[in-house]
Amino acid sequence: MGGPKDEEPPKLLSSNPKDQSLNIKPENVTLVFDEFIKTENPQRNVIITPSLDKSKMEFLALKNELRIKIGQELEDSTTYVFNFQKSIQDISESNPAENLKLVFSTGNLIDSLRFIGKVSFLFPQQKPNMEDVIVGLYRIEDDTMDVFTDPPYYLTQTDSTGNFEITNIKGGQYRAYAWQDDNNTSKAEDKSEPYAFIADTINIMEDVSGSYFNLFKGDLSDFKINRTSSIGRTFDVVLSKYPATLKVNHPDLGTSLYYRVNEKNIRFYHTSLREDSTQVSISVRDSVGFGVDTTFYASFMESDRRPENLTPTIAKDKDFLKDINTSISFNKPIKDIVYDSLFIQYDTASFIKIEPRHISFKDSSLRSTLLFSIPVNDTLSTTNYQFYASDSTFIDIEDQFNEKEIKTTFTKLDPENLADEVTGKIMVEELPIIVQLLSKNGEVSRETILRDQYNYSFKKIKAGEYMVRAIIDRNDNGKWDPGNYNELRQPEPIYYYRDTENQSYLILLRGKWTNQNINIMPTPESGLLRKNNGNTTTDTIPKMDQNTDKTAVDNSQK
Numbered sequence: 127m128g129g130p131k132d133e134e135p136p137k138l139l140s141s142n143p144k145d146q147s148l149n150i151k152p153e154n155v156t157l158v159f160d161e162f163i164k165t166e167n168p169q170r171n172v173i174i175t176p177s178l179d180k181s182k183m184e185f186l187a188l189k190n191e192l193r194i195k196i197g198q199e200l201e202d203s204t205t206y207v208f209n210f211q212k213s214i215q216d217i218s219e220s221n222p223a224e225n226l227k228l229v230f231s232t233g234n235l236i237d238s239l240r241f242i243g244k245v246s247f248l249f250p251q252q253k254p255n256m257e258d259v260i261v262g263l264y265r266i267e268d269d270t271m272d273v274f275t276d277p278p279y280y281l282t283q284t285d286s287t288g289n290f291e292i293t294n295i296k297g298g299q300y301r302a303y304a305w306q307d308d309n310n311t312s313k314a315e316d317k318s319e320p321y322a323f324i325a326d327t328i329n330i331m332e333d334v335s336g337s338y339f340n341l342f343k344g345d346l347s348d349f350k351i352n353r354t355s356s357i358g359r360t361f362d363v364v365l366s367k368y369p370a371t372l373k374v375n376h377p378d379l380g381t382s383l384y385y386r387v388n389e390k391n392i393r394f395y396h397t398s399l400r401e402d403s404t405q406v407s408i409s410v411r412d413s414v415g416f417g418v419d420t421t422f423y424a425s426f427m428e429s430d431r432r433p434e435n436l437t438p439t440i441a442k443d444k445d446f447l448k449d450i451n452t453s454i455s456f457n458k459p460i461k462d463i464v465y466d467s468l469f470i471q472y473d474t475a476s477f478i479k480i481e482p483r484h485i486s487f488k489d490s491s492l493r494s495t496l497l498f499s500i501p502v503n504d505t506l507s508t509t510n511y512q513f514y515a516s517d518s519t520f521i522d523i524e525d526q527f528n529e530k531e532i533k534t535t536f537t538k539l540d541p542e543n544l545a546d547e548v549t550g551k552i553m554v555e556e557l558p559i560i561v562q563l564l565s566k567n568g569e570v571s572r573e574t575i576l577r578d579q580y581n582y583s584f585k586k587i588k589a590g591e592y593m594v595r596a597i598i599d600r601n602d603n604g605k606w607d608p609g610n611y612n613e614l615r616q617p618e619p620i621y622y623y624r625d626t627e628n629q630s631y632l633i634l635l636r637g638k639w640t641n642q643n644i645n646i647m648p649t650p651e652s653g654l655l656r657k658n659n660g661n662t663t664t665d666t667i668p669k670m671d672q673n674t675d676k677t678a679v680d681n682s683q684k
Contacts, residue, residue, distance in 0.1 A: 135221040136163050136190075136214060147230040155194040155208065155228065162190050162217040170310050171213035175280045175292070176204060177312065187214075203233030205294045211283070229294060239295040239330050241280070243337030245288040245304045246649070247320065248620055250631065259284045260307045261339065263292060266299035266327060273303040273321060274346070274611075277312035300328045304339035316346040316611075322652045325614040336655035342617045344608040349416035352390075358429035359400070359524070363392040363422075367412045375407040379491055384459040384523045386494050395459065395523045396426045414610040433524040434458070440513075444536050447544070447586055450500040450511065454532070458522040459493040467516035470500060470536075472508040493523075502538070511536045545587045545635035550623065550644035552580045552596045560597040560604070566590065566632065575604070591632045594623040596646045616653075621646050 136159040143150050168185040182197035192214060200206065207229050212222035229236060245259050262278025264271055279300075284290045305314035305321035314321040322339035345367060352364045368390055376383050383404070384395045394406065403425040411417045437457045444452075450470065463485070470478035480500060488495035502511065513534050518527040552559050561582040563572040571592065572584045597606045598619040609617035622631050623646045633644060 133219065133221060134216075136161050136216050136223045138223065138226060141228055143228075143230050145228055145230070146236060148234055148236070149232070150230055151200050151232050152230070153196055155196065157192040157194075157214075157228070159190045159192075159214070159223070163187050163192060163223075164215055164217045164220075165192065166213050166215055166220075166222070168210075168213045171211050173207075173209040173211065173282060175207045175209075175282070175294070176201065177277045177279060177281060200232050203231075205229065205231045205233075205235075205237035205296065207294045209282070237294045237296045239297055240333045240335075241292040241295060241300075241302070241328070241330060241337065242333070242335040243290060243339065245284050245290060245322070245339045245341065248340045248342045248617060250622060256284050256286055256288050258307050258310075259288065259304060259341070260312065261290045261292065261302070261304045262312075263295070263300040263302055263328070263330075266301065272301070272611075273305060273314045273323070274316055275313065278303070281312065295330055297331045300330055302328050302337065302339075304341060306341060316344060319343075321611075323609075323611055323614075324653050325616065326653070328654070334654070338650040338652055338655070340617070340649075340652050342608050344414045344610060344617070345412070346414060346610070346612060349410075349412045349418060351418060351420065354422055354424075356425045356427050357393070358431035358433070359395070359426055361394040361396075361424040361426060363394070363408070365390045365392070365410065365418075369410045370413045371411045373409040374491065375409075376404070378404075380493070384493060386458055386492065388457065394424050394426075396424075397523065399426045400428050402426065413608055415607070415613070415615075416610075433526050436520065436522045436526045436528050438520065438528050438532055440532065440534055444534065445539050445588060446502070446536055447539050447541070448502065448504070450498065450502060450513070450536050452498045452513070452536070453488065453495055454498070454520075455495045456520065456522065457494070458524065458526070460487075460496065460520055461493075461523050461525075462521040463496075464519050464521070467514075467519045469514055470502075471512045471514060472506060472510070478502065478511075496520075506538075509538050511538065539588060541586070543589055543637040545589055546638060546640045547583060547585045548587065548592075548594070548633070548635060548641040548644055549581065549583045550594065550642075550646060552576065552582065552621070552646050554580065554596075554598065554621075554648050556598055556600075558599045558602055560599050560606070562595050562597070563587070564593040564595060566592065568593070575599070587635055589635055589637045591634055593631045594633065594644055594646060596621045616651055619648065619651055621648050 138157060139160055140158045142156045143152050165185055165187045169180050179198055184195040184197065186193045207227065210223065210226040214223040214226060215221060241263060245261060260281055260283055262273060263280040265279050280292050280295055282290050282292045302324045303321060306319050308319055309315065320341035320343045322341045324337065328334060348366060350366045352366050354363050369387065372387060374385055382397045386393050403423040405421060406424045407421040409419045439455045441453045465481065468480045470480065478500060484498055484500050486497050487493050488497050513536060515532040517529055517531050520528045552561065557577055559576040561574050561576060562570050563584050565571050574582055576582060600618050601607060606620060607618050609615050623644050624631050633641060635641060
């Protein structure tokens with residue numbers, strides 16, 4: 127039988143150079159421990175500030191020693207910090223050395239300034255992993271370098287809650303960033319990795335605390351037209367990124383010229399023009415606000431190529447209280463509807479006829495999404511209602527029909543199982559605000575826009591678990607917009623209701639209950655908290671009466 131399990135981490139006995147050494151420029155570093163050790167991915171896990179090129183360094187574990195070959199010239203009058211994190215472990219049980227740091231200076235003093243703060247994700251309900259989140263400082267004199275082009279001068283990793291501290295900083299001016307370094311490049315990939323920035327220059331002449339970063343995704347790559355081409359009887363415009371907004375200008379738009387958007391592709395259709403071209407103008411923007419405004423000639427040719435099939439997709443939500451409200455999206459613009467084969471059936475011989483007044487286009491120029499609002503008589507006791515559209519009900523701009531029937535069942539909700547109301551206040555002093563009631567999975571269930579007040583209310587809600595969030599719609603375009611680093615524009619703030627007692631974003635809505643005072647408190651935006659008369663405050667968190675408690679009231683006995 128073996129002895130007791132080794133749970134003791136390796137302890138540092140000595141180092142060369144010694145910790146806090148001055149006026150040295152070592153070519154090698156040696157650490158000696160009280161037991162045999164091994165390394166765990168030191169190229170990734172050892173954080174060195176100011177940054178060194180780790181590709182030139184060698185890390186060798188030999189018995190109870192760690193030998194590091196630096197492999198490059200160190201800067202003059204600079205304090206270097208080797209933070210080993212969990213990269214040094216005992217060889218038997220992989221216990222990591224604790225709080226292992228080596229600090230030395232190539233000059234005659236140890237820099238001691240600190241930069242302290244917290245990193246969060248703008249969408250916290252996703253339970254993100256903070257393991258690979260980096261905070262970096264770039265010297266203001268390195269004006270050609272930023273988080274997307276080069277590693278930072280100083281950097282650190284956050285802890286599991288997002289808190290961070292960069293130590294041993296030389297006094298000066300810096301630019302500050304945070305990002306999730308999934309690919310271990312010590313740089314941010316704007317196409318795939320969330321990042322954040324502080325727009326103002328950070329003047330570090332004393333310890334700086336109260337810095338905040340809210341990570342978001344914002345693709346800063348060029349937005350352009352990759353190519354245009356005639357495809358059979360259609361004309362395609364292929365973009366480099368997904369469009370967020372699109373405006374088409376043409377005198378025949380909606381009468382003989384139509385278009386559809388499919389990911390990065392804009393496809394134009396013309397019902398009469400063949401072997402000819404017409405001038406079309408478009409204005410398109412991506413999610414971060416980059417734009418393309420251009421005019422081109424769209425050519426429409428005769429072709430024997432078979433048009434693509436018409437494909438319908440019906441909305442997921444199948445519950446209703448009074449009216450059946452749903453939508454069907456198509457891959458092409460719709461030209462006509464055959465109403466004779468379109469109805470709601472609620473028993474074997476009873477039908478609700480769907481008429482033109484029940485249907486509208488979500489966008490009259492796009493014509494690819496149909497909105498249905500079908501009233502159901504309150505006297506009907508039926509629970510299930512079947513939506514039916516036979517094949518050939520919907521006709522697209524190329525005279526193609528839906529090849530298969532469309533059938534789905536809608537369920538009438540029992541009022542006894544509905545929560546009466548959820549109410550609250552957004553504790554800010556800025557309008558307009560988009561307030562959204564989200565399902566447990568993050569899908570938008572209800573939405574309202576506040577323009578002249580800060581109180582919100584959602585009524586008659588299916589019982590279950592929900593989240594509530596508020597978007598400060600600063601450009602008043604009805605949706606959330608990410609930031610743009612090139613313009614130093616921060617993302618629009620998003621604030622979630624959070625139950626401080628159980629640290630949960632979820633609220634439970636029960637049938638016949640009212641949930642009151644579901645108030646949403648703002649959190650700091652990316653930036654530095656300012657000091658006012660010795661007290662730390664922030665422009666983003668106004669002083670308001672917060673002495674309210676959330677309550678749930680049972681209305682079933684009223």
